[in-house]
Each structure stands twice: as structure tokens, then as C-alpha cells.
Amino acid sequence: MIKTAAKPERVILVGVELQETDNFEMSMSELASLAETAGAQVVTSYCQRRERYDSQSFVGSGKLQEISARIEADEIDTVIVNNRLTPRQNTNLEAAFGVKVIDRMQLILDIFAMRARSHEGKLQVHLAQLKYMLPRLTGQGVMLSRQAGGIGSRGPGESQLELNRRSIRNQIADIERQLRTVEKNRSTLRKKRMDSSIFKIGLIGYTNAGKSTLMNCLSDNRQYEADELFATLDATTHQIYLKDRFQATLTDTVGFIQNLPTELVAAFKSTLEESRNVDLFLHVIDASDPNHVEHEKIVVDILKELGMSEIPRLAVYNKMDQTEHLVTTAFPNIRLSLKDEMSRKTLRQQILDEIEHIFLPFSIKVSKDKLYKLYELSKIALIDPYHFERDDEVITGFIAEKNKWRLEEFYD
Template sequence: MSNESRERAILVGCQLQNVDDERFHYSMEELASLTKTANGEVVLVTSQKRTKYHSALYIGTGKVEELEAAIEELEPEVVIFNNELTPSQIRNLSARLGTRVIDRTQLILDIFAQRAKTKEGKLQVELAQLQYLMPRLVGQGTELSRLGGGIGTRGPGETKLESDRRHIRKRIDDIKQQLKVVVEHRKRYRERRKKNEMFHISLVGYTNAGKSTLFNRLTKSDVYEQDLLFATLDPTTRKFVLSNGMTTLLTDTVGFIQDLPTSLIAAFRSTLEEATEADFILHVVDASHENYKSHEITVSKLLNDLEVKNIPILTVYNKIDQVHEGFVPSPEEGFIEMSALSENDLEKLRHRIESDCKQYMEHYEAFVPATEGKLIHDMKKLTLIDDIRFDEENEIYQLTGYVFKEHSIYDTVKRYRNYKEQ
């Protein structure tokens, strides 16, 4: 996309004493990436160190004067602040700067508004936007109208946002009702999936870690993938066959991000819950990113907040072919280093998933008569088979492998353990 069609943006950060330089620098870089994803062109990045945020202006009055001069010279369409601003800060800054002012939360909401494709995704984004805007409506007039266009003003449907509180409350209630139906549908779908008893694997990770690329390569799918933050918003589930033939389900989920707005976590809870319902989690980390370590911590914290417990997690250090020079894998976690673009590495990952799964399964040896074709097919599909041999004399298949105790096929497998002796 040409720069002419991009919105010119000034980025503003405020570094408090308790935030180290590296974390702050990375946070501003991420704000620039978010701006690019929202189709903005960064024309200036400016920041200030303070002991605490200015209650009325977020940054000091001297810095605001600097900004006023920069705005006069550079004529940006929008000024984006790196932290969530209070309603009064947005009002005061808008009045002083005479241009559109948004914060990090609004920017992320805007990207989600562009990315949402499903009805559920659009409703969730609109709910998060309305909940964010609600306390910021007083005295804003038409500034928050979606008719204005541009970064921070987009939303599903592109309809005018009425500033009447009752109207917004009613809309929030309507969306919550619609989402309740969609969430119930998702719950039923998950229950049906569990009933089908297919092993379920979830891909989680920081935004832009390469989850969708990995998902596409493993499932031969065509989920949207691009080097942009939040390229995937709506979760997608496809069949994924392991090396030995066992069929599993693989789900690609929305990327996590540092300081993900609370309203978004709440709105996307049912989507994020895809991870909590999984039997196995692949935590994808971009090994080429200088801040990969803090990405890992952010995702682990969010999984913890979602109360993901007792689910095996394998950390997948992706993009190892472009690995960051300071990269050191976390020693306490089970991990694999790979590139989603390498077929050999994908095969290595399939084998690793199998070997990790075996720790939670029971080993079996079963003797199945050749007449039981459907059972042999089911065992190939629903258990991890190590070896199959055919005894021609007795017309019996000898299968050795691993089976989940919770699986309904477990009792059948047990029944055929001693078949040869009958």
C-alpha cells in the first residue's frame, strides 16, 4: 500500500521511573508496528520521562507545547499515545492539540475492527469499543463519531456512533444477548467435538509469532497470514494428521499482546477459551524477535489469567532460521526449535507432539481379527500406533501403540488384548 493512502501519525510515550529503558523502547516499537498495521505512517516518535503521568495531560505542559509545534510543522491526521488515556486527558489533549487524539487501546480496537470477519468477531469488537467509549462520551460531541473515518474511528458496520448514553447502553445489552447465543453455539460445537473424541491441539502465542503460517503448513489450509500484528482474529479449526496417522484437531487462535486491553480480554473470552478446552497446547514463540522473552511471559500470564491448568504445553520456538543473536530457550519448559517453512522441521514437530502425548497415554498391544476392518480403521485414527503386523496363518492383526484412558475406544482396545489367546 502506498504511503499516500496512509494516515500520518505522531506517536507519544511517557516512561515512568519503574519502567526500564529496554521495555519502554520495545513498547514504543510495538506501537509503531500497531500503527503500521492500522495503515498509518509514523512521521514522528517522541517521549518523556516522568515520575508519574500528568493527571490532566498525560505528559508535561512543556512536552505538549513541543507537540503543538510538531503538529503545525508535520500536519499529522492523528496523535497516538502509548498508554490508555483517561476521558479528561483525551478531552484536554484534543482541545490543546487541535487534532484527533487516540490511545493504544483505541488503536488495538481499531485493528480488531478491521480484522474481524465472523459475526462473533464483529460483535465482540463492537462490544469492546462501546465499553471503552462509554465513559469517554461526555463533552466529546461528534469527535468519537465513526463518520469521521481514520485510525481509531472504525468499527463493524461503519455506522454513526450516537453519543446518547441510553442508546449505547441498549446497544451493549443487545450485543451481549447476541453474543450469549453465539457463545452457546460455540460451547455446543466444542461439546460435539469432545463427543467425537478427537484429540484437540491449540496454537497460542504472541501476535505475529507465525501461528497462522504454522497452522497452514500443518493442516494444508489457507488461513490469512501476513507480517502484521493481529493478522488472525477469528479462531479456525482444521483436521491435523500426525505422522503415524492419528487424526487430531488443530485450532489457530487470536494473538496475544502486551497490555492487551481488559475490555478486549473480556469480549474475546469465548474465543480465547478455545485454548482452555484443548488437550494439548503449542505455545509459538518468534525466536527471531529481540523481545521474545517478554512475549513468552505475556502469553504465559494470559494463559494463567484464563485458568489454563493441567494442559500439557510444548513451546515452539519458530523462525529459528532467523534466530535472534541473544536467543536462549527457557530451560524449565519442554521446547522444540524449528522453522514453519521447513518440511523437515514440521515432521520433527509432528513426531515431538506424538512423543509428548505418549506420556499421557497407556501403552497397549492388541490382536484384532482381519474381519474387524472398521475397528482397525478407528484404532489407526484415534490411537497412536507404533507398529502393525499381520499374522497370515491366523488372519489377525497385531497392533502396538498408545491410547488415552478417557477415550471410549480404550475399553475396546483392552478387550482385544487377549484375543489371540481365546
């Protein structure tokens, strides 16, 4: 169980905006949300425009003195830098400030350590943390000497930070060996799902867009949901019924974020692999977020990097009850509030409409003696309403191309 301090850490945020930096304000706002998610109290933030980062101290000497004075005056516990620090910059900043200094990467790792629930998720976070620590073991700054816990020190714990490089490498090798075993088992289950005739839906979207809420709307299972970043880390798959007996699987995965650390992309590759073979993506978007257009682009770009951009995608603009004006950039799309019962029904129908576009139409003659076979067919195909009035009735509907062979059993 994670123990949190009764008194939140008081933190200062620091960011440097380069000329080519995109979405800097969004990134700093997001950093504040990340810090609060980790349990910190954000006191203030400092931003500086520069042509390049200072190789020694990240920020200029004047800004360094300004921040140092504020740290002493406001009894700051931690400084969080919005960019990735080199080991040298990290050590120099801790020496200059006299408090713990962490970067955006370490903050995200810390939140992941809080959120991981499954054995595999904890292994993946631990692996990413160890790989992050390895090049930083040479420093003897505040982070390595401090025995207290707090933000940036969850997961492996302080004792891990004191291990030498060989010990860290041994741990990395051991965790990678365990993850290969887990991945082998996951691959076996994934292959069974691929071979299955059941339709597969994947939930994707920026963190805190409402994916877990949507999962709970479409399934009877209660997925953890909260208004916080990275509420869900582990891939979760549930079976759902969209129409009558028509079955589908719904998989919820980790939320995406701007500048997702490369170590985490690699560490969670197997988790994201759960979405590689889905038939339809539901791209959940927080319509109330003023930066939702940038969030959409980040998700789409990551899908391209993962080779998943060709998978059909339905954009779900969520939280429409919290916004008056919306610019939609993704099509097809649906606008709703998952809190509204009518919106949930509309969502189900829209998903069924998209499945019809993906499936192929069919028309078969069914005799009364083969009527019982429609029960099994309705699990994998969308069958139009019918009423048997003759010995041979024409049944129409939609079915996946890979399942068309199932229609042959109705032929004479």
C-alpha cells in the first residue's frame, strides 16, 4: 500500500520555452495537473524563453537566483522541471536549490507507480524507473542522499537508488525476463482473441478523457474511474452486448499524453499491443478541454508511430455538458455526455452503425428447420428484424468478411 504524507509537498514548476516549442502553455498546465495528481501543492511556476537550454543548469543564472530566493522564502520541498534533465543538470540544480529536483519524466513515472495495479503493470513501471535511474547513479545530489519519500521516489524505493550499476542492471535483466514470460502468456491469449470471430473494440484517448467511464457505460463491470490523470494503466478487456446477442470485446488502455517518455512507450508496448488487432477504435475526447484539438493530434500521431492509423476510428466527444462551442476535427464522430442516459443509448447505436460500415451486407434464405442456427449467427453478425411467415424466409444483415463462411451452413 502506498503511504502518502499528511502534508503535501510544496513544489515549484520550472519550464523553458524554446523558439520552436509547440504548445508550451498547455504543457505547463499539464505539468501542474500531473503534480497535483501526484499529491503535490503547486505554489508557483517559473518560465523562461531561451534559444537553448543551459547545459549546466537548464535555466539562466538570473532565473536560478530568482527561483532559489523563492524556495527559501516559501519553504519549497521540491522543484519539478517540465523538460527532461540530463544527470549533470539534475545534480547542479539540486546543489543550487538545496532541495529535491525532478523532471517531467520522473513525475510521470511516479504517477505510474501509484496507479499500476496488475503484476505486469508494476513490473513495467519498475523497469522504466530502473532504466531512468541507471545513468543518474553517479550523482550524489539531494535525490540520492535524502532518506525521505515523497514525489519521485515511489516504486523501487530509496534503497534501490543506492544500489550500484551492476545491481541495477541485474534487476533490469530479471524484470525483462519476467516480462517476456508474461508477454508469452499474453500473446497466447491475444492469438485466441484474434482467431475468435468476436468483434473487438479498443478505447483510446488522451489521459482523463473519460475512457473508463465509457467502459462502465457499455459493460456491467465497474472499471476504476476518476477525474485525474492516468486513472487507468493496465489494459482491461470485458465482453459486452451491443444488440440482442451480438457480442464484442471492449479493451481499455493507458491514456496518452504529450511527450510520452520513450522508456514508458517501450515498457508499455505489450499493453498497447492489446489494441493492435482491434476492429474499431473509440477515440474518446474531452470536449470541455480547451486543448482538445492538440490532444487529438497527439493521439493520432502516436497511433501512426505504432502502425495503427489504418484501424477504423469513431471519435467520441465526451463532456459536452461542460462546453458550449466545439470545433470537431475527427470524422465520423458523436457528441455526448456519458453522464446522460440518452447519450449512452445514442452511443450504442452509433457504434452499431459504424460496425455496419465495416461489415459486409448479406442476404440468405433460411428454412424453419434451420431457424435454430440463427441464434449462433446473431452472436457474430448484425441481423435485421425478421418474422417467419413462410417455409423459407429471407434474412438480411451484416457480417465480418472473416466470418462469411458461417453463412454456408444455411445453404442447401
